[in-house]
Amino acid sequence: MAIDLLYNVLIFLAAAVLIVPIFKWLGLGEVLGYLAAGVVIGPSVLGLVPDAEGVLQFSQVGIVFLLFVIGLELKPSRLKVMRKAVFGFGSLQVAVTTVILAISAWWLGLPPIAALVVGFSLGLCSTPLVLHLLGERKELQARHGRNAFALLLFQDMAAIPVLAVIPILAAGSLIADGVAPLLGEILLAAGAFLGLIVGGRYLLRPLFRLAANTRSREVFAGTTLLVVIGAALLMDIAGLSMALGAFIAGVLLADSEYRHNIEADIEPFRGLLLGLFFMAVGMTAQLGLLAQQPWMIVGLTLALLLAKALSMIVAARLYGTGWREATNLGVLLSQGGEFGFVVLTAAGTAALLGQELVGLLVLVISLSMAVTPVFFLAHVNWIRPLFVGKPRPKPAYDNPVDDSPQIIIAGFGRFGQIMGRALQGLKIPYTVLDINADHVEFVRRYGNKVYFGDASRIDLLRAAGADKARVLVVAVGDIEASMRIVEQVKRQFPHLRIFARARNRYHAHLLMRAGIHNIVRELLPASLELTRDVLIELGIPSEQAQHTIDTFRPHDEQALMRQLEVFGNEKKLIQTVQEAAQELEALYEADEEVATTAPRRNAAPRERQDP
Incomplete structure (x- = not known):
């Protein structure tokens, strides 16, 4: 048994290492690379891992971790700045696209509830694929880039209640057994939901404070895994989606001082498990359907791309954007997405949809994702230049207060607090990292935004916004820790201008030898x-x-x-x-x-x- 498990792990790792880099090099993104790797090792091609369904069931843990990270990112302040774009444009697009696709599915013979689920799942877009395309062309801060991000954010949030409702929609015994069983399920789900929120609000921070005081990275990472998996299992026991529990746990920790450290610890697990999920989806892709009915599959894929592009353009125009931006969004967001896989898989497991239909739609979504980079490149080269004209005035949400830090302060003792008070008075955004959990808790009582974490960790600095920040202030009192931070930052973030606190002349000499000249001896x-x-x-x-x-x-x-x-x-x-x-x-x-x-x-x- 152990040998079989190790063999499967070896196959997955080898396929990912060999195939995913090729897709990244081609500019198609990691998601399609994982899908292709799954197809190659799955039953449809080499058959190296025959139990595709079992792998798919286990790999849904990757979606749990993805939803937890999304919850961590949804700080109330961030939503407030983008609320018009997220909830206005996002809800409009989801409504328009879902209605058009659901009516089409109903016209093709699906029952109303099944058609609605299919319309919603096909209307979702691929967050990693779209953000990769925008980042590659440095268009994340463009008008259509911001609208695309807002829309993807709303879709990620909208998928949560749908995943939660699917088990209830699948309760076919409502007519036969009456309302009482369904009411019992609803009360159980509501109790678990409220219990998770109340318990998480009062227990999560003390739990992470206890883990932080151990000064053990392994204990802290284990605590994070305990919270994510525990919240997911609680929702599953209550009959709701595991992803919903993880999402709620993430939101509860979004304003926590441990957020950046949690995000840095969970990222490797999220990436690996999400990659495993995409590979499992690729393994379940029924390529035999493409060989048996190529014209129908290709026709459905093109119909999905066209329907989503038109609905996106309609929603964008109703929202008030120009034709140039509307066409950018239409081509960029015309594909299906990874949450479509999740919703369809959940609907198939709950018997709302047949497994053959789920396999067909998963194949269509995969093909739509595969051709999107090609279509977007063609649009950029040939269609976009036709819309060059006078720039339209920017809407109000195009000038948000940038919540990404310009300054990161490592260490928030007496030295760092003085600088923090001055920056706060000037309304200059900054992020503080401090390794002392008790100190962090004490300082936060006075309204300071301080996060627990070791600033010498590259993953933690990246989670705190070091890629976008301009200045790093090293205000750490410990000389060895200070030099460790400086060495890591100079190697990984050379654009950051470093200002450092020196304990004494020896410390100042070490900093100067490391190439730091903005030094203040305390x-x-x-x-x-x-x-x-x-x-x-x-x-x-x-x-x-x-x-x-x-x-x-x-x-x-x-x-x-x-x-x-x-x-x-x-x-x-x-x-x-x-x-x-x-x-x-x-x-x-x-x-x-x-x-x-x-x-x-x-x-x-x-x-x-x-x-």
């Missing part, structure tokens, strides 16, 4: 300011005391640079320190001579002016 400004006040207290005039400090600062910086040249050579370092002390004494003696001779130069004119 004790130097306060020490010089206090020295000036002490000199004034001793009777030295305030101007002279300030001049003493102004003389010391550049001299100390020059000495620091000279000592950097002999870093690691203790004998030469001692000699440099002694020479610097002698130079400073000479500077002060020269200043004293100037101060004593200056009154004599000014005395003669005053005497001549006396009567």
Whole structure:
């Protein structure tokens, strides 16, 4: 049994490693690569893994993790900024497309409920495929890119209640057994739903705080897996979708200080399991249908692409966009999507749809996804130039407040908090990462947005927005941790401008050797300011005391640079320190001579002016 399991794992990994990179190189995206890999190793081609249905059942855990990550991204502030595009344009498009496709399915002979499920599932688009195409052409921030993202976000949210309702729609015993059994199921589902929300609201943060205090990455990752799988199983026991439970758990943690760390820990599991799901879908694709009825399959695929493109253009025009943007969206979002696989599979499992019909529609969706990159490239080269004209005025939602951070502060102790208060007063967005869980919890009580996490982790920095940020402030007190962060960031995010806090001269030398020049020694400004006040207290005039400090600062910086040249050579370092002390004494003696001779130069004119 163990050998068979290892054999299957080896087959999946080999297929993914060999086939997915080819599809990425062709610009078709990872999703199609996984689908093709599944087709190759599935029963339709090589038959290396015969139990496609069993793999598909297990691989739906990937969708659970995907929904959890989507929930983590849905912060209330982000939805508020994009609410018009998400709920206005998104709901309009889903309604128009679902109605058109459902009526078509009903006309072809499906019952009303089945036709509605088919219309909705075919109306969903592929989030990873569309975002990949937009990112490849750097059009995510274009007008049609933002509208596409808003639409995909709404579709992801809309799929959740549909997945939850499918088991209820499949309760065919309503007429035979009466309303009581259905009411019992609804009450059980509602109780589980409320229990998850209430329990998660009051238990999740203490649970993650306890895990964070262990300082063990494995314990924290295990806690994340426990929450995701536990929430999914709770919904499954209540008769609802497992994905719904994971989504709710993600939303409950969206504003948590542990969000970035959770996202970084869950990403590898999500990616692998989601890839396994797409491979399982490819394994279940009935290529025999394409060989037996090629014209019907191709005709249905083209009909789906045309119907979705037209419905997208209609919805975009009703929403108020121009023809150029509407056609961009129509071509870009004309394919089926991975959530269509999920909804159709759930409907087939619940016996709302026949397995033959599910296989046919899965094949049609797969083919529509395969041809979308080609159609979009043709549209960009030949159709889009025809719509070049005067730019339309931007709608209000095109100028949102950017919630991606311009500044990331690593460490939020006394040093970092001062900077954070100043930035908050200027309304400059920033993200804070701190490794001390107790400290994070304490600081958040005062309204500060601080996230738990080790800023030396590349995955965590990427989850916190390091790809888009401009400045990283390393305010970590521990010297080794500070240098670890600097080394990782300079290697992985070379565009980030690094400003660092140095504990002492040794730390400053380490930072300078690492190529960091925006350095503040934490004790130097306060020490010089206090020295000036002490000199004034001793009777030295305030101007002279300030001049003493102004003389010391550049001299100390020059000495620091000279000592950097002999870093690691203790004998030469001692000699440099002694020479610097002698130079400073000479500077002060020269200043004293100037101060004593200056009154004599000014005395003669005053005497001549006396009567």
